[in-house]
Amino acid sequence: xxxxxxxxxxxxxxxxxxxxxxxxxxxxxxxxxxxxxxxxxxxxxxxxxxxxxxxxxxxxxxxxxxxxxxxxxxxxxxxxxxxxxxxxxxxxxxxxxxxxxxxxxxxxxxxxxxxxxxxxxxxxxxxxxxxxxxxxxxxxxxxxxxxxxxxxxxxxxxxxxxxxxxxxxxxxxxxxxxxxxxxxxxxxxxxxxxxxxxxxxxxxxxxxxxxxxxxxxxxxxxxxxxxxxxxxxxxxxxxxxxxxxxxxxxxxxxxxxxxxxxxxxxxxxxxxxxxxxxxxxxxxxxxxxxxxxxxxxxxxxxxxxxxxxxxxxxxxxxxxxxxxxxxxxxxxxxxxxxxxxxxxxxxxxxxxxxxxxxxxxxxxxxxxxxxxxxxxxxxxxxxxxxxxxxxxxxxxxxxxxxxxxx
Numbered sequence: 001x002x003x004x005x006x007x008x009x010x011x012x013x014x015x016x017x018x019x020x021x022x023x024x025x026x027x028x029x030x031x032x033x034x035x036x037x038x039x040x041x042x043x044x045x046x047x048x049x050x051x052x053x054x055x056x057x058x059x060x061x062x063x064x065x066x067x068x069x070x071x072x073x074x075x076x077x078x079x080x081x082x083x084x085x086x087x088x089x090x091x092x093x094x095x096x097x098x099x100x101x102x103x104x105x106x107x108x109x110x111x112x113x114x115x116x117x118x119x120x121x122x123x124x125x126x127x128x129x130x131x132x133x134x135x136x137x138x139x140x141x142x143x144x145x146x147x148x149x150x151x152x153x154x155x156x157x158x159x160x161x162x163x164x165x166x167x168x169x170x171x172x173x174x175x176x177x178x179x180x181x182x183x184x185x186x187x188x189x190x191x192x193x194x195x196x197x198x199x200x201x202x203x204x205x206x207x208x209x210x211x212x213x214x215x216x217x218x219x220x221x222x223x224x225x226x227x228x229x230x231x232x233x234x235x236x237x238x239x240x241x242x243x244x245x246x247x248x249x250x251x252x253x254x255x256x257x258x259x260x261x262x263x264x265x266x267x268x269x270x271x272x273x274x275x276x277x278x279x280x281x282x283x284x285x286x287x288x289x290x291x292x293x294x295x296x297x298x299x300x301x302x303x304x305x306x307x308x309x310x311x312x313x314x315x316x317x318x319x320x321x322x323x324x325x326x327x328x329x330x331x332x333x334x335x336x337x338x339x340x341x342x343x344x345x346x347x348x349x350x351x352x353x354x355x356x357x358x359x360x361x362x363x364x365x366x367x368x369x370x371x372x373x374x375x376x377x378x379x380x381x382x383x384x385x386x387x388x389x390x391x392x393x394x395x396x397x398x399x400x401x402x403x404x405x406x
């Protein structure tokens with residue numbers, strides 16, 4: 001890249017910015033940028049001075065993606081129709097490490113971002129997508145944050161369960177999940193083995209059956225397994241201890257959080273189904289409605305990518321080139337300088353496809369990578385390679401408005 005640029009190091013509380021007339025020629029040292037109306041007006045004034053200094057009206061702004069902290073700056077640039085680039089923190093960190101003294105300070109980071117801007121040839125101007133794609137991405141990120149809370153609640157629940165009902169989760173493997181409606185109802189009503197064993201098994205079956213939407217046979221199987229396990233386990237606390245009270249509260253909290261996550265996911269799926277290429281993604285083996293909607297949310301408007309190389313770079317699945325002598329350096333690790341959320345979802349899709357063993361193109365590609373005669377890949381590396389293949393397939397299907405043909 002070339003031309004005048006203003007680099008901004010965005011952080012919580014205080015940001016720094018520095019204008020560059022050209023590569024290696026800053027207009028002045030890095031200054032503090034306040035995320036206020038006055039602060040952003042100073043940025044615009046600096047942009048006008050930079051235009052005069054460089055005799056080039058095409059001044060752009062470049063900054064790192066920093067979660068939520070760059071959103072105010074981004075909104076201001078959108079409102080003023082100012083061209084800007086958003087780069088990965090990993091990318092600027094790579095340029096920082098090229099310095100002999102790779103110190104990291106807010107003022108020095110502006111220089112590292114400038115090196116990244118002038119050193120990269122494939123940076124894409126950020127363009128705001130249609131509202132549906134922006135809404136999908138925000139909904140998916142919200143869903144991910146709520147999933148993290150759900151995992152925390154499950155961890156707390158399991159810790160209490162291991163004290164009160166040790167190994168109770170092992171008793172009905174093959175019948176149901178620990179988090180199924182019936183086991184959770186039993187644990188909520190009888191949060192200690194002694195409380196469970198005070199009642200006859202048939203009485204418990206009838207009580208649970210009236211509160212859940214399962215057949216009596218299924219309820220009886222679960223209760224029988226749990227009743228048998230309760231009669232054998234040695235609890236780590238008494239029935240009046242605080243852990244028993246906390247277990248009931250933990251179950252209620254967990255189920256409320258699970259319901260919230262399901263509601264957000266259903267909202268996400270309904271929105272994603274309006275996207276033109278949703279059916280193409282959902283048709284791929286191993287990619288259900290859940291995963292398809294989240295992949296679509298992270299890709300966004302697929303028409304903004306003019307090649308599969310561009311979308312691979314966006315996901316950070318492009319190879320990290322390190323050429324030396326006879327080594328072409330193209331069969332090494334992925335760059336990871338892209339959308340980690342999308343990368344993770346594609347990995348889930350690749351591993352899910354392999355587990356299904358449907359012998360489609362993706363499965364055969366994964367199997368080939370694991371069994372190749374020269375340098376066979378381990379499962380994780382093979383899944384990463386298949387994730388890239390999955391993204392390429394999604395791109396091709398979406399461009400041609402086709403569904404997956406195994």
